[in-house]
Amino acid sequence: MRLRSTLIAVAGVVTLAAGCGGQAATPEATVKGSIDSKAISAKPERADLKVAVPSKVDSIDPLVASGVTEVQVLSLVGGTLFALDYDGKKATPGLAKSGELAADGKSYKVTLKDGLTFSDGSPLTSADVAATFERARTFESNVYAGEFAPVRKVTVIDSATLEFTFSRAFPSFEMMLSFPEFSILKKSEIGAKGAIPSSPTLAGPYVVEGDVKGNSYALTRNAAYAGPEPSVRKISFTVVPDAAGRLTQVRGGQADLAVDIGVQAISQSLPGVSVHANPSMIITQLTFSDNTAPLTDVKVRKAVSLALDRNKISQIAWAGAMPPNAGLLPTTSIGAKPGNTGADPAVAKELLKGTACENGCSLSLLLDGSSGWQSSSATVIEQNLKEIGVNVSIQPLETITLYDRLGKGDFQLALGYFGAYADVPDATPQYCLSHSYGFLSCYTGYKSAEAEAAVDEALTATDEANLKDAYAGVNAIFEKDAPLATLTDYAAVWAVRDDARGYASIGATAFITVAPKG
Incomplete structure (x- = not known):
């Protein structure tokens, strides 16, 4: 959950997004301040959304990814037991149907949704969840080791039910289950010493198309996703290292949304583009x-x-x-x-x-x-x-x-x-x-x-x-x-073209969020 340099995407669920206040953007709209999540609404289907990001992806391993762009991608492809709301103040069920913290805060019982599958159609069960946490406990390169440290034991009760036992009271556990590093992995893909494929099979709203390590790559909609269907069929990412260059791409139509464009854009008049700086x-x-x-x-x-x-x-x-x-x-x-x-x-x-x-x-x-x-x-x-x-x-x-x-x-x-x-x-x-x-x-x-x-x-x-x-x-x-x-x-300063506004945005969580189809 710790963020390092540049920013992020929704953990395990497609968050609804409708721009600021859900209203149509005026031609030269420039917005500073938080987005009203109450105005978020579904959008008609869109074929493609082009996003300009500042840096390459080195890894989408949930226990390794920590750069902004890495976490943005992981959040869109990784399925988590719970998901943060748009304001980052509440966790709601994702892959889980329900969860309950014991009165003393030292154990937590989870029931999974019925019929869960990974993006390849294979069943996702409590055994996969347990294996994910066991890997986190033993994987030497886990940069999030502290977050998993209180989990002493994971007991599989049946294929859809499991219980976590903690070494101490862990009142924030449910909230943390919504973070991208808690994305559930396929048990059969976890190898010796916790090794996993460079593009692991996950259970989020999108699937990696090819390799994400280049200067351009794409995510396509996951037909097996357990949550609401995203409104965008394909998200295409392009690495543009220069902040001004990312903004130029949005202004010229080469990109629909640009991440971390620099605060100077707030005061600019940009016909057809709205700029946002949201607290986090x-x-x-x-x-x-x-x-x-x-x-x-x-x-x-x-x-x-x-x-x-x-x-x-x-x-x-x-x-x-x-x-x-x-x-x-x-x-x-x-x-x-x-x-x-x-x-x-x-x-x-x-x-x-x-x-x-x-x-x-x-x-x-x-x-x-x-x-x-x-x-x-x-x-x-x-x-x-x-x-x-x-x-x-x-x-x-x-x-x-x-x-x-x-x-x-x-x-x-x-x-x-x-x-x-x-x-x-x-x-x-x-x-x-x-x-x-x-x-x-x-x-x-x-x-x-x-x-x-x-x-x-x-x-x-x-x-x-x-x-x-x-x-x-x-x-x-x-x-x-x-x-x-x-x-x-820190503010996530981003820009979006008017014709794409509402399909994707960045709220208080600093995640890129995609509206559901509707």
């Missing part, structure tokens, strides 16, 4: 390599964070569409604590006294060269840090190269974003503060027993009041240790 549960961040000098020193990390003018970053990188944020959680979270978002170079310089950067130092900053907001943010960061004697060298990279270096710890500073599809502690708090949960504490290398204990308290909170209290503890540790620097909330 995601933060943008400046990632520190906490194990690389001079960032091993918490005083240097805090000084860098204090020097950042997040208000200016919000204006330059997001045209003010996304609020500045110095806290760990997005402002849309019940645990949000944005903090002081203005720059304080004087205090930052005081913190640098006695450190390796007292008399100046140099840091390299990696970023995704296909991302407009990252390039704009980097320019402000470079200026801010120069004021405290820190020289920054900016290094744009391809998405895959960037995350390869992050995974190896081969960096000092890096831009990116992180978040979830819903407001659950199993996302940003868990992955960015708990090293044991399998994501290198959001690539920082940060390790803290105190932080892990605070996160565990949030993970087991059974009501909103307890969760708020737990989040307060998490926020206090984040402020004390400064493992990374949050910059702003």
Whole structure:
């Protein structure tokens, strides 16, 4: 559920989509703000929808895919037991008919829908679900290991019923069953050490046509899908690394929808195209390599964070569409604590006294060269840090190269974003503060027993009041240790042609959603 660089698609179900308010777009409509999910409606059948995306797909393995485009594709082809609603606030049955959490929160019983099949027509049973979770438990390359860790045992009761037993209370389990990484795999395709085909047989609304690893590929409608039939028969993806290039494709008709087009498009007059910037549960961040000098020193990390003018970053990188944020959680979270978002170079310089950067130092900053907001943010960061004697060298990279270096710890500073599809502690708090949960504490290398204990308290909170209290503890540790620097909330800025509006859109979950046929 953690999102890394660029964004996403519906988990296990076709989410209804009708653009903003479900109204026909005016020729030069430009929209900023969330979409009203109450206006979502079905659409007549459409043969093809062309989508321009920023990066290639490296994998659609549910336990490996984490780049935006990867998760977008996985979400459209993967079938999950539950599915998030358009606002990301509620999980509804997907492949499951029903689910029930025990009173103590330590077990969960699921009943599958009748007659489920994978896209190839073979039966999907509780044995496949159990095998999927067993793979997640043992697969060494599972980047979502922390999300599956509480599942101690899966008991198959019959072909349509199974029970999950947890090592602790797991109140967010049903919500998480709607996330793409929980897509159900075919038991017979799981090989030694958890190996699966590069294009596994799944059970979502679409099926991969050929190979998704090139610069262009397509998804076709899954005739065996258990949910509502999608209105679009075929979705064609084209990789266009440049944000302006993606927008140009929509304006010229080569694409119907473009993902991550850059916030500058919000203020443009675009006849026949509408632009949207929707709030999400995601933060943008400046990632520190906490194990690389001079960032091993918490005083240097805090000084860098204090020097950042997040208000200016919000204006330059997001045209003010996304609020500045110095806290760990997005402002849309019940645990949000944005903090002081203005720059304080004087205090930052005081913190640098006695450190390796007292008399100046140099840091390299990696970023995704296909991302407009990252390039704009980097320019402000470079200026801010120069004021405290820190020289920054900016290094744009391809998405895959960037995350390869992050995974190896081969960096000092890096831009990116992180978040979830819903407001659950199993996302940003868990992955960015708990090293044991399998994501290198959001690539920082940060390790803290105190932080892990605070996160565990949030993970087991059974009501909103307890969760708020737990989040307060998490926020206090984040402020004390400064493992990374949050910059702003994240918006999925996207554009759609008027004649395609309502067939596909991106809502609060940051998923690409496709309207059902009707």
